[in-house]
Structures are given as structure tokens and as C-alpha cells.
């Protein structure tokens with residue numbers, strides 16, 4: 536049946552009709568909020584992140600307060616990033632039992648019901664800013680696995696529900712799974728940054744957590760945007776190595792990858808709407824080029840592409856009801 540019998544516009548006639556016909560929804564439980572916690576900040580202190588307007592680095596105390604406030608608004612999970620006071624060659628503070636993330640995990644597990652997810656990487660903790668250990672200008676793969684496993688284990692010991700390795704070394708998921716199991720943490724989940732691209736959209740984040748590499752770039756370990764089939768291989772390997780949840784990162788420039796990964800593997804799938812995606816939208820809104828609705832629209836596109844979970848800096852705005860869709 537074609538026009539004039541078939542009229543697609545009937546489906547869009549009123550807001551109510553459009554609403555009941557929606558196939559995609561965004562719910563509080565879809566969101567994971569990235570929290571930046573800085574060791575040297577005192578209670579009451581939060582530092583505005585210039586490159587991510589509206590986002591902050593929190594002191595431990597203030598991070599816990601913010602998490603509680605958002606939990607009251609429906610937040611279910613957080614992703615923790617730490618900024619240590621001291622850095623060294625191997626990122627020792629990443630796996631120190633009294634590190635800032637380890638302290639934050641304990642506080643959040645004691646004082647909230649949130650699912651506590653931790654970013655497992657070395658780049659905020661190493662003096663050279665790379666995600667693995669370095670020798671002679673090379674980022675060493677196998678040597679890094681020990682430090683990454685120790686980091687994941689220290690998070691599990693502090694009570695983390697889910698550890699999320701973001702380093703992109705080969706074999707890290709298997710190494711972490713083995714270390715966790717050997718130490719009685721069979722029930723700690725692994726959410727792997729499985730398809731993580733070497734992206735220019737991370738720039739504001741590196742500024743936020745002071746993790747820009749001191750030399751070179753991350754292209755020998757993060758993926759190239761030119762090769763989608765590599766994502767399938769990376770994801771397959773991480774699943775075989777024991778990942779419970781897989782992640783694609785960034786989101787907006789990689790919606791095809793999210794869809795492909797969800798369709799092919801039918802695994803719990805997360806997508807990371809990264810710092811650059813956040814700042815780009817905020818800048819457009821601040822300049823008056825686009826409206827706040829663009830935020831909702833981009834979040835919907837991520838959900839529609841197949842993501843079960845969205846890691847987003849817009850989480851507070853969503854939970855506060857400031858992003859209500861007006862489509």
C-alpha cells in the first residue's frame with residue numbers, strides 16, 4: 536500500500552502518539568557516571584575542569600557526597616578515576632592499598648548501594664603517562680600485565696564490584712581474571728574496554744586527569760579507526776579471556792562498531808561517551824549553535840546502536856531531569 540493510503544505522518548501526529556510509539560528509552564540504570572577523585576584535594580575542595588565545563592575533580596569527601604546526591608536521583612553506578620599525589624615509572628600508586636581509588640571504593644561501598652566500577656590503568660599513575668610500563672621508548676606488553684593485574688586485585692580487595700581495564704595491552708583480561716580467581720575474587724566482574732580507539736576525542740580527559748603521554752602517542756596499543764574488523768577480533772578475544780561486559784569507546788564516532796559488536800556477540804555492551812564528545816556538545820550549546828536537545832539526541836543514538844550501558848559525563852544532567860526529551 537502506498538500513498539495516498541499509506542501516510543507515515545499519521546504516526547507523528549501528536550506528542551502523545553509519538554510518545555507511545557517510541558522504540559528507545561533512556562533510563563537512570565543505563566547510565567554510568569565517571570567520577571574524578573584527586574588525592575591532594577581537601578574536603579570542600581573541588582576543581583573545575585576547564586576543558587570540560589561543568590565537570591569537576593573532587594576530593595574524596597566531596598566525591599562521596601556527590602555520589603550520594605546522584606544516588607538519591609536514581610544513579611546506579613559510578614566509574615572511578617584517581618589522580619594520585621605521586622607518580623613513578625611503574626605507577627605504584629595505582630595498586631597501593633591506600634591509594635585514592637582504593638579509599639574511594641571502600642567509602643562508596645560502605646555508604647551507598649552503588650555498583651562501583653573502577654578504571655584499571657596506569658597512565659594517571661606513571662611519570663611518562665603511558666598505560667603500560669616503558670623501556671627504551673617502548674610500551675612493554677607482557678611486563679605491564681603484572682602491574683595491571685595488581686591494580687585490579689587491589690580494587691577488588693577494596694570492594695569494587697567491577698574492574699574495567701582500559702590499557703589495551705594484549706592478554707590483560709586473562710591476566711586479571713586469573714589473578715582475581717587465584718585470590719578468591721571469582722565474583723568480581725570485568726568490564727573490558729574491548730574496542731578502544733586511539734581517539735582525538737580524549738583530549739579534554741587527559742587534561743582533566745593529567746595523563747597525556749610525555750612522549751609519543753597511544754597508537755601502538757589503542758586501535759586505528761580505519762579497521763572495523765579489528766574491533767570484532769579484540770572483542771572476541773576479550774570475551775574468550777573472560778570479560779563479562781564489553782565496551783566500545785568513544786561512542787558517537789563509533790556507533791557502527793557498537794551496533795556490530797552488540798549484534799555479533801549479544802554480550803552486555805557498554806559505550807563510553809568520552810570527554811571530547813561532552814565538551815563538543817557543551818561548546819556548541821554555549822555558543823548558541825545548538826540547543827540542549829542535542830545532548831538527548833546523541834544519547835539516544837548510542838542506546839539505539841545497541842549499547843546497554845552508557846558511560847557519560849551528562850549523567851548528572853540526565854538524572855536532574857535537565858535533559859527531558861522534547862521530540
Ligand code: PBG
Pocket residue numbers: 654656658666701702736737738739740741746753808809810811
Ligand atoms: C586511559 C583512559 C582514557 C579515557 C579513559 N581512560 C583516555 C586515554 O586513552 O588517554 C578517556 C576518557 C574520556 O575521554 O572521557 N586509560
Ligand code: ZN
Pocket residue numbers: 656657658659665666701702
Ligand atoms: Zn591508560
